[in-house]
Each structure stands twice: as C-alpha cells, then as structure tokens.
Amino acid sequence: MPEPHTDPLDRVRAAAAExxxxxxxxxxxxxxxxxxxxxxxxxxxxxIVKTLVVKRADDSYLFALIPGDLAISWPKLRTVVGVNKLRLPEPELALRATGYERGTIVPIGSTTDWPVYADASIVGRRIAMGAGAHGYSLFVDADDLIAAYGATVADISQPAEPR
Structure with missing residues (x-):
C-alpha cells in the first residue's frame, strides 16, 4: 500500500510500475x-475519464471511471455493485479514502486498493485521467488499466445534464 505522505506523482508512478x-x-x-x-x-x-470515488453505506469505497462527456448513472452503478445506497463523499472523506484531493483522484497509487468499476465505453481506448496532483494528466490504455486492477466493466453512465 502506498504511503499517503509521499509525493502523489511518485506514488502513481511506483504503483503503475508494480x-x-x-x-x-x-x-x-x-x-x-x-x-x-x-x-x-x-x-x-x-x-478524458473522471475517476469518481464513491462511498458505500458500510463506509467502504469504490472507484467509478466515467468518460468526461457522460455522467455517472446511480441506478446502473447500484445494480452492478448490488447495493441500494451509494453517494459521492465529502472532499475530506475522499482524500482520506484515497490519499488524493478531489480533481486529481486516480485508482493508481490510491492509499487503499478499492474496487474499480469502469464504464464499458472506455474499453479499447487510450484515455487521460487524473494523475494524483493538480496540473497533471495521466495517459494509459484503458484495457491495460482495467486488467491491472481487475476492474468490473459495465454500462454505468448516462448522458450528462446540459450546463
């Protein structure tokens, strides 16, 4: 498990290498x-894929990988996970659960290896995502990331609401 006090970019690089x-x-x-x-x-x-840290009712977490132009579908994700309640945690809880600040979160190098759920639409693509630190992006082949983390691949997104 990576040390939370180490440089986030170093944690990401070390975890990827492992x-x-x-x-x-x-x-x-x-x-x-x-x-x-x-x-x-x-x-x-x-x-561009968002890594959302999601809190379960039992105070455990999971990662949901959602393309930037889509939104998480809570009903779909609850069905795949097999639970009735999921929510986005407060920023301080997300930091405590992953070692990363919101906006930089990535499963790679998280202080805890929470389960990863990847939206099916990212399969077969090279993606950009948070890199653990503000001002950086991480590029990776989605299929390699999915395999490295044993991610569950499913349709867990929906069209984003217009802003």
Whole structure:
C-alpha cells in the first residue's frame, strides 16, 4: 500500500510500475471546461475519464471511471455493485479514502486498493485521467488499466445534464 505522505506523482508512478502498467504523466495547463481540456490535451472529451470515488453505506469505497462527456448513472452503478445506497463523499472523506484531493483522484497509487468499476465505453481506448496532483494528466490504455486492477466493466453512465 502506498504511503499517503509521499509525493502523489511518485506514488502513481511506483504503483503503475508494480502492476506493470505503462503510463505517461504530462504537465497540463488549467482548463475552464471539458472541451477546453480536450483541446489542450489533443483529445476528444470522451477520452478524458473522471475517476469518481464513491462511498458505500458500510463506509467502504469504490472507484467509478466515467468518460468526461457522460455522467455517472446511480441506478446502473447500484445494480452492478448490488447495493441500494451509494453517494459521492465529502472532499475530506475522499482524500482520506484515497490519499488524493478531489480533481486529481486516480485508482493508481490510491492509499487503499478499492474496487474499480469502469464504464464499458472506455474499453479499447487510450484515455487521460487524473494523475494524483493538480496540473497533471495521466495517459494509459484503458484495457491495460482495467486488467491491472481487475476492474468490473459495465454500462454505468448516462448522458450528462446540459450546463
């Protein structure tokens, strides 16, 4: 289990190496929107994947990997997980559960290896996601990430609400 006090980027790199996962971490400028972030990274919005830490009623957690242009579908995720209650935790609980601040969360190098649930739409793609620290993005082949973490792949997303 990675030490929470170590540099987050070092934790991510070490955890990826332990699992034989080929990752690339790039510094990136701040973006005001998903569309702007995609342009800055040379990607489509669907290739930017959010890692959501989700709290169960028993105070355990899981990770849900959702493409940036979609939203989590709570009914679908509850069905796949087999529970009646799930929620997003407060930022301090997410930090305590993963060792990462909200907006940087990634399963790789989390202080606890919580189960990973990946939306089926990411299969077969190279994705960008949080890298454990603000101002950085991590690039990885989704299939390799899914295999390295034994992730459950299912349809757990829905169209995002227009803003």
């Amino acid at each position: 699992r034989g996962l080929d990752i690339e971490i790039r510094e990136r400028p701040a973006a005001a929107s998903l569309a702007e972030a995609a342009v800055l990274l040379g990607l489509q919005p669907t290739d």
